[in-house]
Amino acid sequence: MRVSRSVEWGEMLGMRKVETHEQMPEEYRATLLKIIYALASTEFASVEQHQPWINQGPTPEDRYIQCQIAADEAHQGFIDCRLLRSFGKDGAEKADELLELRTGEHPIAAFNVTFDSWVETVGFCFIMDLVAWYHLHAMENCSYAPLAREMTSMVHEEKFHASFGERRIRDLVKNKEYQKVAKAGKSEAQAAVDKWYPHALDTFGKAESKFSDLAVGYGIRRWGNEELREMYRAEIDTKIAQIGLTVPDPQKGRSVH
Template sequence: MQKISNVKEVPQDLRNIIIDIIQLRADFELAMVEQFSPWLVNAPTAEDRLFVAKLVSDELNHGWQLLRLLEDFGAINIVNQIQNLRLGIHKLEVSNLPLFNWEDVIVFTFIIDNAGLYQLRILKNCSFEPLSNLASNLIKEEEYHITFSKNELKNYNNKNRVQGALNFWLPRAVEMLYQFKTLNETQLKDLNISELVKNDFIDNFIKTINNEIKELGYSEIDPYKNLYYNIALK
């Protein structure tokens, strides 16, 4: 697969889909800043507050880097639009939901960051090198977020409350992944990232995350029984 090293080399027919991918991801990262920010002061312990501070800083930096890529494409209107989005009008529905309690925070980090990490691992193979390189750089920080949340889940006292949060957020993660299926598969194939819209990609994510859920001492979840949207996903 021929690599594309800068924006000027991107074929005209691939520009819009690259912009769409970056736009969705940038909004996702910046929405998390909004979702997590209340927990900078409300997290249960000083250690938890330090974690949230790092998470917010990481996601803000991720969003900022993605916006810079959009600026390289000259998509200034899109950059301005993303910067003005707020809870309730973000592009991905998972980004429009507040985190009401600490169980939501740690489960959201574990489930939704895992879904985002699955996407990054595909995007790092993208033939558009600036996006590929950025995805590779983001992976390590996302893995740290997930490791912290897994430790919290493993040692959490109220298992029932966590199970309820897991039951809620896994379907939201699946919905998030399905929202990417509107992207053009042929163009994604040209960019070496067509796995983003494959059903087996989503099925593998569900299987993997359920295995981890069981290892942490919680019950396996069928996300298709608790979907936010009344749409046929299979």
């Protein structure tokens, strides 16, 4: 997507996009800082989640694509950190803090959950990387120009991760050769979908959220928490059903409402 020079939605519609932190009203700055911090935290956390499975997939393609995914997440985290540092002292402190966090300390619950098998690893890609794609898609062409420019490459990386996960979950359900090398099949694929689905829905945040309203109003995110969750749910539910698996109950196992 081409990045325009002006703000595309919200209260600042038509104004020139924001380039530096000196141009930001205080509330805009605080909202943006919180969003980039949350985003960066998920990138570094998922590197740790992927780490035990690097070079462990059942086929050469699995091993190298999964390595590429872990590398993409680290790279995205560093880009987010560079953006945080551009805010000055408080942003730089946030970036330093993120680099120190380990599994169990990450701010978003789903990213402290371990990948206990290869099937859970590709299940995470299928279910959670599509969540990541929606979060990034919501910030394409956003009012903060440096972030909008980064989205032009990041959204495609997330689509790649999600489509790899989707293909492997489908192979686990339908492809006898892959079932043989992965030593797993439909029931394991269903269990992985069941594990990540409630986390995926929780990751969109509370339905009623002042923070989400501010992010939309300031042209940073195009859709609010609930709207984005429903968009995601319509797509993932269709994919799960098409593969031949059961769509989990959207209320079950949820902790964010």
